[in-house]
Amino acid sequence: xxxxxxxxxxxxxxxxxxxxxxxxxxxxxxxxxxxxxxxxxxxxxxxxxxxxxxxxxxxxxxxxxxxxxxxxxxxxxxxxxxxxxxxxxxxxxxxxxxxxxxxxxxxxxxxxxxxxxxxxxxxxxxxxxxxxxxxxxxxxxxxxxxxxxxxxxxxxxxxxxxxxxxxxxxxxxxxxxxxxxxxxxxxxxxxxxxxxxxxxxxxxxxxxxxxxxxxxxxxxxxxxxxxxxxxxxxxxxxxxxxxxxxxxxxxxxxxxxxxxxxxxxxxxxxxxxxxxxxxxxxxxxxxxxxx
Amino acid sequence: xxxxxxxxxxxxxxxxxxxxxxxxxxxxxxxxxxxxxxxxxxxxxxxxxxxxxxxxxxxxxxxxxxxxxxxxxxxxxxxxxxxxxxxxxxxxxxxxxxxxxxxxxxxxxx
Numbered sequence: 001x002x003x004x005x006x007x008x009x010x011x012x013x014x015x016x017x018x019x020x021x022x023x024x025x026x027x028x029x030x031x032x033x034x035x036x037x038x039x040x041x042x043x044x045x046x047x048x049x050x051x052x053x054x055x056x057x058x059x060x061x062x063x064x065x066x067x068x069x070x071x072x073x074x075x076x077x078x079x080x081x082x083x084x085x086x087x088x089x090x091x092x093x094x095x096x097x098x099x100x101x102x103x104x105x106x107x108x109x110x111x112x113x114x115x116x117x118x119x120x121x122x123x124x125x126x127x128x129x130x131x132x133x134x135x136x137x138x139x140x141x142x143x144x145x146x147x148x149x150x151x152x153x154x155x156x157x158x159x160x161x162x163x164x165x166x167x168x169x170x171x172x173x174x175x176x177x178x179x180x181x182x183x184x185x186x187x188x189x190x191x192x193x194x195x196x197x198x199x200x201x202x203x204x205x206x207x208x209x210x211x212x213x214x215x216x217x218x219x220x221x222x223x224x225x226x227x228x229x230x231x232x233x234x235x236x237x238x239x240x241x242x243x244x245x246x247x248x249x250x251x252x253x254x255x256x257x258x259x260x261x262x263x264x265x266x267x268x269x270x271x272x273x274x275x276x277x278x279x280x281x282x283x284x285x286x287x288x289x290x291x
Numbered sequence: 292x293x294x295x296x297x298x299x300x301x302x303x304x305x306x307x308x309x310x311x312x313x314x315x316x317x318x319x320x321x322x323x324x325x326x327x328x329x330x331x332x333x334x335x336x337x338x339x340x341x342x343x344x345x346x347x348x349x350x351x352x353x354x355x356x357x358x359x360x361x362x363x364x365x366x367x368x369x370x371x372x373x374x375x376x377x378x379x380x381x382x383x384x385x386x387x388x389x390x391x392x393x394x395x396x397x398x399x400x401x
Contacts, residue, residue: 074351
């Protein structure tokens, strides 16, 4: 059986990534994995209500100076493109909050005087949600400056024997690249506004660079704004679903209830999307997606 | 003693730049107001840690004092570790700043 890794992304924040990712998971007819990769503010748990049974620390290697070997030559600070080291003539100061763990300093130190030490950058919490969802979320440590290493650690938990849904952070920068990389399908959520379209186009460009097939879901869809449809037609991207701008959905959302619970017809739509993604990712491309 | 002044321009008549880490130049003078050197601040466009990299270039220049408007804690730490005196609240142009410095009108940072 095909077990695609699906990333729900958006470009623009607040379009409904977590809502869509949660609905997709809650509609599935078989067990799957869910990963909240929006590690600065993981919130899919509001919809999925997992029981967290396991918590683990995630660490990153940062430099630690061995003064029995260090000659204060300054090479480490010279090559650090993140300005995480300063050599003063007395000591080497390390600013680990700026370190990206690139390894440059400990690889290039001519005296072999840079050791590494582990710095905690966050945690991964895991457990079961509903009956068939294996849930995991990353939670960034307060003060940790970068999210990609933690997102990578969350993705290391992906098992090959089940489909996986990843809730990505917003935007199109490094954290989103990290979430999308090596996944099989990008489900791009947008809204019928100029900003929604602008940021959708950025996200589409990103998926093209990463060579990941994508489909679009328009949330809070409006009859009067058709620029997203036109864009998708022009770019040959399937619009897989339009979630209506609906008062009942909004009210349920505000209570932490996923739309599939109050609009059962949406559940079928999400099941069809899952089937579509399974087809596309198994190589049997249908060519024209009609909906 | 070499004195490094954060500056908007490269010359000795330039106005002092208020920001340490993201100034355009460091103009190095001596206590008599002689212009010894100008260092371009390559760190100014760094996304993060500009002050640390700027401090490193000041350390490497051999300066014993810094005159600037404001300096952040990360930039101050390596300068203090290197024994460099950092004076803040400096404004006007570089020669005016040197006069006031010699009169003891500026306070040490930190």
